[in-house]
Amino acid sequence: MVTVTININGENRTASVPAETTLLRALRDNFNLPGSKLGCDVGDCGACTVIVDGKPINSCLMLAAQAEGRTVLTIEGLASSNGVHPLQRAFEDCASLQCGFCGPGVIMSAKALIDEVPDPSIPQIRDALGGNLCRCTGYVKMIEAIRIAARAMRGETAEVNR
Ligand code: FES
Ligand code: FES
Known part of the structure; x- marks a missing residue:
């Protein structure tokens, strides 16, 4: 198991996950953010796209451990108190x-x-x-x-x- 702390949608979140856990799985299963979708799981479809340090990435291709200390924006982080984006x-x-x-x-x-x-x-x-x-x-x-x-x-x- 590895412990990761990731800034997700403006908040530092920590979880312990198996080392092979992808960022997508961690978002969905550990951080209760199911908006990013699991499509192909091999980098072909883009359904899992999130923004990491300002760049769009396929979160099925990044390990959660590789996101340690980084800033992640998911679809859940787009809306604000002003309403939808x-x-x-x-x-x-x-x-x-x-x-x-x-x-x-x-x-x-x-x-x-x-x-x-x-x-x-x-x-x-x-x-x-x-x-x-x-x-x-x-x-x-x-x-x-x-x-x-x-x-x-x-x-x-x-x-x-x-
Ligand atoms: S789930 Fe298809 S690219 Fe990630
Ligand atoms: S895959 Fe159905 S709206 Fe794009």
Whole structure:
């Protein structure tokens, strides 16, 4: 067993886990954060995407022990006392998802992109979603939502600016 302390969604959390435990399993099973989804478990689908130290990663490919002392943002950390995050609102307004299974990973990839590129082009958005597989939609409504959310986050609409 290894003891890990990770800053998750702004809070230091500690757990003892078997050494082979992935960050995804620890988030879901030890920290009670099931928003990040377990899809392929081998790095192919992006359903498990979280942001570690500002970068989107597949949490099924990182050991929990490798996240020791690092900062992790999951889908549960996006909403605030002001309500849902502009990305979440835009995805809902645009009806961007169907089954929704890929949604948390897609939104976290989009968040990481907008944090780095506040006004992303469509090719940049497509590129950022390259590791997120969605078998229900054609991505078109996701891209529309990401552009709307980016505008809101730049303060160009009345939406909450985060
Ligand atoms: S569950 Fe991690 S990439 Fe598919
Ligand atoms: S909405 Fe079903 S996998 Fe994307």
